[in-house]
Amino acid sequence: MEIDPRLYQYATPKQREYLDALKQYPSAQAAAVGLGLAHDSISRAMRKLTAKAGLAPVPSAKALPPDDIEVEDIIGMMAKRFEKRHTHKAAKRWREFTVPTSGPYALMLFGDPHVDDDGCNWPLLRDHCDLAARTQHLYAISIGDVTNNWVGRLTKLYANQETSVATARKLIKWLLQESGVPWWLWIHGNHDAWCEGIPIIEGMNVNHVVMEDWQAKVVLASPNGHKLRLWAAHNFPGHSQWNKLHGPQKAAQMQDWAHLYVAGHHHNWALHHEEHDQRNFVYWLARCRGYKFMDTYAEHLGFGEQVYGSSIVAVIDPAASKQNALTCFADPHEGADFLAFKRRQK
Helix, strand or coil, X not given: CCCXXXXXXXXXXXXXXXXXXXXXXCCHHHHHHHCCCCCCHHHHHHHHHHHHCCCCCCCCCCCCCCCCCCHHHHHHHHHHHHHHHHHHHHXXXXXXXXXXXXXXXXXXXXXXXXXXXXXXXXXXXXXXXXXXXXXXXXXXXXXXXXXXXXXXXHHHHHHHCCCCHHHHHHHHHHHHHHCCCCEEEEEECHHHHHHHHHHHHHHCXXXXXXXXXXXXXXXXXXXXXXXXXXXXXXXXXXXXXXXXXXHXXXXXXXXXXXXXXXXXXXXXXXXXXXXXXXXXXXXXXXXXXXXXXXXXXXXXXXXXXXXXXXXXXXXXXXXXXXXXXXXXXXXXXXXXXXXXXXHHCC
């Protein structure tokens, strides 16, 4: 008989003896008789050995069609997706927007609202929302962290918070859709990103407010040709206990130039105005305090609590000199009054 040589590597010494016998005899039964064994003993041994070696004959399956497109097609599609995504991302860098008014206008930069926190200063937030809603030629920006949106080990903090998740989402909807605030740009902060918060917020965005994760670099083009470069971020890299604006200043000194750099996140405020002495552009740095007061976390860490600067108002005069084209106010009401004054001077 013809024997598959691969069987030898799986065979026991006794099975090797049977294999050698099979080479000498025409059949397994004849080999068994020749060795003085039962007629079917070698046949049984060979079936076990063949199964052990994985060489036993089994029903053959009909070939299936491919379960996906060819790999080369997958690579081609991935390359096309990369090109699309890369082009999209590049277009976000200093994306240009048209200002819908001639003459001076204002940007109201809302600091972290944390609308569901027990320490949210709702009287102040509602007052600032009303101010933004009734002030013509003013456009609003949220710097992020609209709710606490606790996640992970912080979820236990809901036990000490009066506002539920469901109520928090109602408050987001009110702020975004029903407050009357002329929202133009929303930045998502770290709290917004937790627990799938960003898709939830963006699902409420029926007014198509521009929303960006963490930061946005934009250009506001006025009808007279003036272009304001705004870099808004929930926060900038870099921290100093002596300078609340260290991160934005680092961006101004070492990265892209802008007329206004604004951040939130740290629950404190500061303003700074200067001219870059190497690149010769005049710029403002701003940090918005936000509306979270009575912060036990800050108290435990020994941080103080500021009173002003929850939101910053930036007034832009497209016809003014570089020095006076932009003026920032820590008091939004003062900023709105200044805007009205500048509009009267047209």
